[in-house]
Amino acid sequence: xxxxxxxxxxxxxxxxxxxxxxxxxxxxxxxxxxxxxxxxxxxxxxxxxxxxxxxxxxxxxxxxxxxxxxxxxxxxxxxxxxxxxxxxxxxxxxxxxxxxxxxxxxxxxxxxxxxxxxxxxxxxxxxxxxxxxxxxxxxxxxxxxxxxxxxxxxxxxxxxxxxxxxxxxxxxxxxxxxxxxxxxxxxxxxxxxxxxxxxxxxxxxxxxxxxxxxxxxxxxxxxxxxxxxxxxxxxxxxxxxxxxxxxxxxxxxxxx
Amino acid sequence: xxxxxxxxxxxxxxxxxxxxxxxxxxxxxxxxxxxxxxxxxxxxxxxxxxxxxxxxxxxxxxxxxxxxxxxxxxxxxxxxxxxxxxxxxxxxxxxxxxxxxxxxxxxxxxxxxxxxxxxxxxxxxxxxxxxxxxxxxxxxxxxxxxxxxxxxxxxxxxxxxxxxxxxxxxxxxxxxxxxxxxxxxxxxxxxxxxxxxxxxxxxxxxxxxxxxxxxxxxxxxxxxxxxxxxxxxxxxxxxxxxxxxxxxxxxxxxxx
Numbered sequence: 001x002x003x004x005x006x007x008x009x010x011x012x013x014x015x016x017x018x019x020x021x022x023x024x025x026x027x028x029x030x031x032x033x034x035x036x037x038x039x040x041x042x043x044x045x046x047x048x049x050x051x052x053x054x055x056x057x058x059x060x061x062x063x064x065x066x067x068x069x070x071x072x073x074x075x076x077x078x079x080x081x082x083x084x085x086x087x088x089x090x091x092x093x094x095x096x097x098x099x100x101x102x103x104x105x106x107x108x109x110x111x112x113x114x115x116x117x118x119x120x121x122x123x124x125x126x127x128x129x130x131x132x133x134x135x136x137x138x139x140x141x142x143x144x145x146x147x148x149x150x151x152x153x154x155x156x157x158x159x160x161x162x163x164x165x166x167x168x169x170x171x172x173x174x175x176x177x178x179x180x181x182x183x184x185x186x187x188x189x190x191x192x193x194x195x196x197x198x199x200x201x202x203x204x205x206x207x208x209x210x211x212x213x214x215x216x217x218x219x220x221x222x223x224x225x226x227x228x229x230x231x232x233x234x235x236x237x238x239x240x241x242x243x244x245x246x247x248x249x250x251x252x253x254x255x256x
Numbered sequence: 257x258x259x260x261x262x263x264x265x266x267x268x269x270x271x272x273x274x275x276x277x278x279x280x281x282x283x284x285x286x287x288x289x290x291x292x293x294x295x296x297x298x299x300x301x302x303x304x305x306x307x308x309x310x311x312x313x314x315x316x317x318x319x320x321x322x323x324x325x326x327x328x329x330x331x332x333x334x335x336x337x338x339x340x341x342x343x344x345x346x347x348x349x350x351x352x353x354x355x356x357x358x359x360x361x362x363x364x365x366x367x368x369x370x371x372x373x374x375x376x377x378x379x380x381x382x383x384x385x386x387x388x389x390x391x392x393x394x395x396x397x398x399x400x401x402x403x404x405x406x407x408x409x410x411x412x413x414x415x416x417x418x419x420x421x422x423x424x425x426x427x428x429x430x431x432x433x434x435x436x437x438x439x440x441x442x443x444x445x446x447x448x449x450x451x452x453x454x455x456x457x458x459x460x461x462x463x464x465x466x467x468x469x470x471x472x473x474x475x476x477x478x479x480x481x482x483x484x485x486x487x488x489x490x491x492x493x494x495x496x497x498x499x500x501x502x503x504x505x506x507x508x509x510x511x512x
Contacts, residue, residue: 125455136452161452171449175457178445181499182438182460188495189434189488193427196392196417199381201431203463204438207456223503232445233500239444240496243437244489247479 008032012058013050014076015067016040018123018215019093023067024050026130030155034058059083066092066104069217070225073100077107086111089144093117095176095218096226097165101140113142116165118172119158122218124210131157136168173228180222181233183208264288268314269306270332271323272296274379274471275349279323280306282386286411290314315339322348322360325473326481329356333363342367345400349373351432351474352482353421357396369398372421374428375414378474380466387413392424429484434492436478439464 009031013020016037024033025048034053035045042052058064059080068076073092084090090112094100101116108114120134135158139145149160186192186208197205223229265287269276272293280289281304290309291301298308314320315336324332329348340346346368350356357372364370376390391414395401405416442448442464453461479485 120452120454133455134452163452168452171452174445175449175453178442178448179454179457179460181496183456184499185492185495186434189430189491192434193431196376196390196419196424196427197431198376198435199389200439200463200466201435203459203466204435207459207463210456210459230503233503235445236441237496237500239441240437240493243440244493247486247489 009063010034010061012036012053012061012064013067014055014058014064014080015069016045016048017067017069017217019119020067021048022119022123022126023065023093024048026156027065030151031063034061055079056083060085062088064088064090066090066094069215070094070096070100070221071217074103074107077103081107081109084109084112087113089113089115089142089148091115091117091148093119094225095221096172097136097138097168098227099225101138101165105140108141113144114140115142115145115148116140117148118168120161120175122210122214124213129157132159134159134161136161136163136172138163138165138168140165169226170228172222173226173232176222177226177229177232178236179207180211180214180219181236183211184219187212265319266290266317268292268309268317268320269323270311270314270320270336271325272301272304273323273325273473275375276323277304278375278379278382279321279349280304282412283321286407287319290317311335312339316341318344320344320346322346322350325471326350326352326356326477327473330359330363333359337363337365340365340368343369345369345371345398345404347371347373347404349375350481351477352428353392353394353424354483355481357394357421361396364397369400370396371398371401371404372396373404374424376417376431378466378470380469385413388415390415390417392417392419392428394419394421394424396421425482426484428478429482429488432478433482433485433488435463436467436470436475437489437492439467440475443468 011027011031011033013024013033013035016035028049033050034057035050036053036055036058045052060083090108092100095118097116097118104114116138118136135152137145137149137160149162152158153160267283267287267289269280269289269291272291284305289306290313291306292309292311292314301308316339346364348356351374353372353374360370372394374392391408393401393405393416405418408414409416
C-alpha cells in the first residue's frame with residue numbers, strides 16, 4: 001500500500017536517531033526516503049537503504065516526518081519552513097503531543113497539513129515486528145489523519161488510536177511517566193536479585209529492560225515536556241510516602 | 257513420589273487460607289492430608305479432598321506444614337508443641353524466613369526437624385501448574401532439607417533454591433518488597449489507562465494483577481516482618497525523591 005499521497009511518494013525524514021531508524025526501516029518498502037540528520041554520517045544513512053539529504057531536500061518532499069527530540073522541534077520547524085511545498089503533509093513521532101502540536105501549528109505555513117503521532121513502542125518492543133503494536137494519531141490541521149491511520153493499519157499492521165494531543169498526554173503521563181520513573185529508580189537500585197525472583201518481579205524487570213536503553217531525550221520528553229506528568233509523579237510519591245509512613249508507624253508501635 | 261518419610265505419609269496442614277489450599281491441592285496426590293483451621297468450616301476442608309482435623313491431630317502427623325500468617329506463628333507453635341511426635345518434620349511456607357526460623361527454632365522441641373520454605377509464587381502464578389516455579393528451602397534443624405528439596409523438584413516440578421533465612425530475606429526484601437510496594441501505589445492510582453498503553457506498561461500492570469489480590473497478611477509479612485525491607489523502601493524513596501527533585505528543578509529553570 002502506498003503512502004497516502006501519490007505513488008511512488010518521496011518522504012522526507014528529519015532525524016536519524018534510534019526512532020528515525022525504526023521509522024526508516026518500516027517505511028522503506030512503501031516510500032522513497034530522503035533522510036536528513038546533521039549528526040549522522042551520510043554513509044550510515046545510505047547503508048540503511050535511504051538517501052542522505054540536506055534539510056532543504058528533505059523538507060521539500062510531499063510528506064515530511066519529524067523524528068527529532070521535542071526540545072529541538074521549534075528550531076527544526078523554523079529551519080524547514082522556507083523549503084516546504086504547499087499541500088505538504090508534516091507528521092511528528094514524539095512521546096508527547098500537546099507541545100509539539102502547538103509548535104507545529106504555530107510554526108508551519110497554513111497551506112501545510114499536520115498530523116501528530118506517537119508510536120507507543122520503541123526499538124525494543126518492535127524487535128519482533130510492528131503487527132499489533134499501538135500508535136496514537138492526532139489530527140492537528142487538515143483532513144488527512146484518517147488516511148494516515150488507514151495506511152498505518154493496513155500497510156504496517158499497527159493498531160491506530162485516533163485521539164487529541166491533550167487526551168494523549170493525559171494518558172501517556174500515567175502510562176509512560178510511571179513506567180519510566182519506576183524503571184529509573186529500579187535501575188539505580190541495581191544489582192537486584194536475579195535468582196530468587198517471583199513471576200511478578202520478573203515481569204516488572206522485563207518492563208524495565210524494555211525502556212532502560214531509551215535515549216535520555218525520551219525520558220526527558222516524557223517527564224518534562226508532558227504537561228500532566230508532574231501531577232502524576234506527585235500522586236505517585238504522595239501515595240508512596242503515605243504507605244511508607246503507615247509501615248513506619250507500625251514498626252515503632254511494634255518496638256514500643 | 258512419596259513425601260520424604262514413610263509411605264503413605266500423613267501430613268498435618270495447619271492453616272487453610274489461600275496458600276494452605278494451594279498446598280493441599282498439590283500435596284493431595286502424595287500424602288494423606290489432615291487439615292486444621294479453626295476459621296474454616298470442616299465442610300470446606302472435606303470438599304477440597306482433605307480430612308478436617310483438630311490441632312492435636314494435625315500436629316501429631318509425622319510431617320506438619322504451617323500455613324498460617326507469620327504474625328500468628330509463635331502462638332501456633334506454642335499450641336502444637338505438646339502434640340508433636342519425636343522425629344517429626346515441621347515446615348512453614350511464609351513469605352519471610354528469618355523470624356519464622358527463629359520462632360520455630362526457639363519454640364519447637366529439640367527432637368523435631370525444621371525446614372523453612374518460601375514458595376515464590378501464589379495462587380495467581382500457580383494457576384497453570386507448578387512446573388518451573390521457584391521455591392526457597394532453608395535448613396533450620398536436622399538433615400532433611402535436601403530430601404524435601406528433592407521431593408519438591410521431582411514430584412512437584414519446582415525449581416528449588418537451597419538458601420539461608422538471612423540470604424532469603426535480603427533478596428525477598430527487594431523482589432517482593434518492591435513489587436508489592438509498586439503494586440499498592442499503582443492500585444491506589446486507579447483508574448489507570450487501559451487503551452493507550454505501551455508493552456512495558458502492560459507488563460507492569462500484569463505484575464500488579466498477580467499480587468493485587470494477595471491476602472493483606474502477605475503484604476504485611478513482606479513489608480513489616482522482613483528485617484531488610486524498611487531499608488529497601490528507604491533506598492527506593494530516596495532515589496525516587498532525588499529524581500523528582502531533579503525534574504522539579506528543571507521545571508522551575510524552564511519557567512524562569
